[in-house]
Amino acid sequence: MTYEVPVAPGESAELEETADLATEVWPMWEVFVRARRGISHVHIGSLHAADAEAALQNARDVYTRRGEGASLWVVRSSEINAFEPDDISDYVDANEKPYRLATTYEIPDEVGHM
């Protein structure tokens, strides 16, 4: 509960989600961090910034205040093309192709570890 505010008697639990904005807003960027050498960049969150340079600066301040990152990427959120769970039915179930799995092949014990 801590940071959640209870609904006071007589108040509505419905929370408004949209408001009219007076001005243009900064676009959104997705942030990817390489935590250390030897591993890939991992998506860590998003932020808003006017351009890529500012987005990188903000990403450094927001997501790597304790040396969590050796490298940062920022990508405009609108540039991300995603494959969503609902599209999965368009694809053949991988389980129908067990011959792709190493464990489906029987190798005699005498051969040793393979």
Next chain:
Amino acid sequence: MTLEERFDVILAAEDKIEPADWMPDDYRKTLIRQIAQHAHSEIIGMQPEGNWISRAPTLHRKAILMAKVQDEAGHGLYLYSAAETLGVDRDQMQTLLHQGKHKYSSIFNYPTLSWADMGTIGWLVDGAAITNQVMLTRCSYGPYARAMVRICKEESFHQRQGYESLIRLCSGSPEQKAMAQDALNRWWWPSLMMFGPHDTDSTHTEQSMEWKIKRVSNDDLRQQFVDMTVPQADYLGLVVPDRDLRWNEERGHYDFGEIDWEEFWAVVKGNGPMNRDRIEHKVRAWDEGAWVREAALAHAAKKEGAIT
């Protein structure tokens, strides 16, 4: 399998719901409400401590306080980012906060009157936040749970620096110790209020538990917090301002007194000591920053023009 069945299967398997998944509309709304309020709390929560940055007693304490307040800004931003995955817009949430249509935790509607309040807030307020947020790392919504993992790591610094600062005060002059006691007297009950109404009066708890957004009830979290905190107060040599507080051997927990619920609801409804100030300050800071936001956009447009 229907979409709703798949949602239920994911929950039952203790798996995470991710942004692109189908989810019941009320699940989405409950999360938006909770994450937005959480984000607003982190942002407004910078004010009570920001109040003491320029008056910190040493450069060391000042640097610590600045780092902590900056962390809280970061927490707000992680959380706005998590809320945005549910289809709400950050600037809109903020506008709604400014209009008084979104709320934030009542704890930040109390004033910070002395330096001892800084240590006490770190110890109690961040301590209460940890109790709650550790539970939320197991929340069923992926982006919220992940934000909590990051936040919890940083909260540990917040609580420890606060408690350590109180150890110093409590082993200082009698005046310093009295200042610490005064801060505890003022912050103890509002800290217990942070956990919300009794389970019996908490309308949303049941549904939130079913959805695995909330994993532990308000009263259980509050009990956990009291059990953890009372021995820490003892170590400091401070007295918890509750005559009904005593160890209950049978239950294996501390018994404690009743919260002043009238005060609780008054602050929730906007009538705490600092409600109006906090929003006024927030709106002023936002308005005064308007030229920076506009200039950054103009600069970006100009650069873009120069490239193409």
